[in-house]
Amino acid sequence: MRPTPAAAWIAAAAATALLITGCGSSDRDGTSKKAAAPKVDGQDIGARPLADLRQGGTLRVAIDQWITQYNINDVDGQQGDAQDIIKAVMPDLFDADAQGTPHLNPDFLISAKVVSTSPQVIEYDLNPKARWSDGKPLSWRDFRTQWQALNGADQAYEAADPSGYDQIADVGQAGAHGVKVTFKSPYADWQRLFDPLYPAEYYDSPAKFTKSWAEKVPVSGNAFKVGSYDKTAQTITLVPDPKWWGRKPKLDSVIYRVLDTSARPDAYLNKEIDYTAALLPEVYKRLVKAPDTDIRRGARWDEVHITLNGGRGPLKDLRVRQAVQHAVDRQGIDQAFAKDLSFQLRPLDNHFFMPNQQGYKDTSGGYADYDTAAAKKLLDAAGWKDGGAGKPRTKGGRQLTLDYILSAGSSSAQVDQAELVQQQLAQVGIKVELKKVPANDYFNQFVNRGNFDLTSFRNVDAVYASMLTPVFVQPKGANLFQNFGSVGSPKIDALLKQAGETTDHAKAAELYNQADTEIWRLAHSIELYQRPEIVAVRSGLANFGAEGLADVDYTKVGWLKK
Structure with a gap:
């Protein structure tokens, strides 16, 4: 399963790929035959005219x-x-090509361009043929209403991701079919905003924002x-x-x-x-x-991770979260998953970039190193007493117990991973209870609401690094955005804001990587590997x-x- 930041757009050019995909048999000496490494634009869709x-x-x-x-x-x-x-x-305003580069969709846009940089102003010229399924034309009002719903000014709208929208100063009309978007501060990834576009009529109140789209699509606008x-x-x-x-x-x-x-x-x-x-x-x-x-086979932006919930129970303590990171043998999990496959999984050491993207570097700072001695020392410091071999640690009469939530529809690999984590954490005195929940409830009732200690899922298609902002910013009240484990800090928020305002992609990547160092230190989530795309x-x-x-x-x- 995979909650995702919305689908893929800008990708940096390919760097040396660290993940090798393909399937084949093993040699007699036990080593696997390797296929060529995937390029950043690797895809296979059976393309035909x-x-x-x-x-x-x-x-x-x-x-x-x-x-x-x-x-x-x-x-x-x-x-x-x-x-x-x-x-x-x-309405799908921009479509990504095999390199992840966005191109305007002429069914909806005649043009979309930056017409000013100080302040940054974007003008969209809408295709006059574009209509909602109720016959109404797409208009600047749809853009304005979506901005007002998603900019974070009215917290009655439980917006999953206000980033980018919160940097807009105004949205207005520009000609008969035009839209003018003026930013308060520069925003490099402006093409990911308003894509997809929703109709103003079903977005102009907090109640409509949620209830109009519950189990149905009231109005559509595509093929x-x-x-x-x-x-x-x-x-x-x-x-x-x-x-x-x-x-x-x-x-x-x-x-x-x-x-x-x-x-x-x-x-x-x-x-x-x-x-x-x-x-x-x-x-x-x-x-x-x-x-x-x-x-x-293709090379998708697709990562598997373990989320730690710092909003409740023992994991509220940073030392316990850091201990969990040190106790999880990422290399062991990766090797177990890749057993009998002909590609070599390597631990993913970055939350924002895949190994086959520019910007990728190891930002883990040693916080995710497999080190049971360090894990035990952190748990000692947190007051959890060693109960002896095979027994959970205790504190104030309570056992150190965490739940690991799984969907009942999980694959065998997901179950195997959970059982490995259970075994690994037991080695340092942390008891893990595996709990399967109905597939239809897994996200709605558990992940989205922070009702777990540990869980694992995939984030996919976040080729714009700014799409991951809601995963790491601090929650506001009951709105977790996509930071389901509620682990964050003002420092991370500031770095992500600065990165989102930086139009130089190399400088932005460095800011995201600085934020990622802090994300690892706070033990927000444990990256495991980039998941190959084989279908x-x-x-x-x-x-x-x-x-x-x-x-x-x-x-x-x-x-x-x-």
Whole structure:
């Protein structure tokens, strides 16, 4: 599963890749055969010209949970499947290419450019054909209302990410179809704002901001719209919008179906879904031999981490969080996950940049080094007394116990990881209780509300470093933004603000890395590895699969002519 900052946009040029992907067999001496390292623009979508595609057909996709909130800017709308659906049905102003570079979408924008740098002013010229599904034209009022909802000025709006919007001074009209956005301070990643765009009519009050998008999309504005919701069957079906003014989609429908991760290989083999992850060894070995199947690989911004909740229980104490970091053997976890795979996972030492991005460096400062002696010393200092071999530490008559929350739909790899963490923390006297919760509740009732001590999920497609700001800023009242473990500091907030205002990408990267050093020191979360993108796709499905850093263009997805 994967709450994500919204989908990918700017990427730096490729640096030397540290992660090697591909699947194969092992040599007799036990070493794995290695495929070529992925480039930053690595992708495989079975690209074909539209003339090769037939009109019609259905794409069937598995998702993690029933979508309860389709406003992805709401604190409860950050689940990744909701974001994928929204990008197919709402105005998508910019699309990323294989390098992650954003390009304006001509279906919505004639132009979008910086017209002044002091102050920074952006002018958007909207496509006059662009309409909401209720017939109303897209306008500057939609931009203004979205800014007012997301800039943090009115905390009744539980905005997941005010960054960028909080640097805007004003949004107004510029000509018949234009929008003028004036910033208080420079903002380098301005193209990620207002993308996707939401309609003013369903965003102009805190109640509408949340309730209008609960389990439904009241108004759409793209090539597809939601045709039906079937909560009993746990399916959401998209169909082409007959009012769409752009290129006609090739597909007749896209069906999203809730399926536990463990059930997906069989669902794929039974032809119930058309693509699925093929990363785990036992899954890959089954799917690579499946008839009419392509294995596609890409280099996605995709990280696996463990979140520590500093907002409750023993982990409120920084020394305990730091002890957990030292007690977790990241290399051991990575090696266990990569067993029988032909790529070498290396510990991820940065929260903002992937190893195949410019800006990547080891910012961990030794705080994530596997060091059980250091962990024990920190726990001693925190007053947790050693109970002896195999026994939890105690303090004031209480055992040092943490819960580790898992979705009931977790893969075998996720369960194995949790059990490894449980074993590793036991070595320093920390008892870990693994608790599985219903898949539909995992984010809504547990992660999003900070109801856990430890948990692990993925952040994906955060190619703009500024997209991660809400993950690390200090919560405000009940709004955790995306900092579900409530670990932060004024120093981190200040560095992230400064980085977001810095238009020199190299200088901005250095500021993000300075913030990351503090993030490691405070033991916010333990980065594990960049997750390779290896998927099984039904042969004949074109322009879809391992996207890498690019966005999906659903008008180009379709089935080859026979």
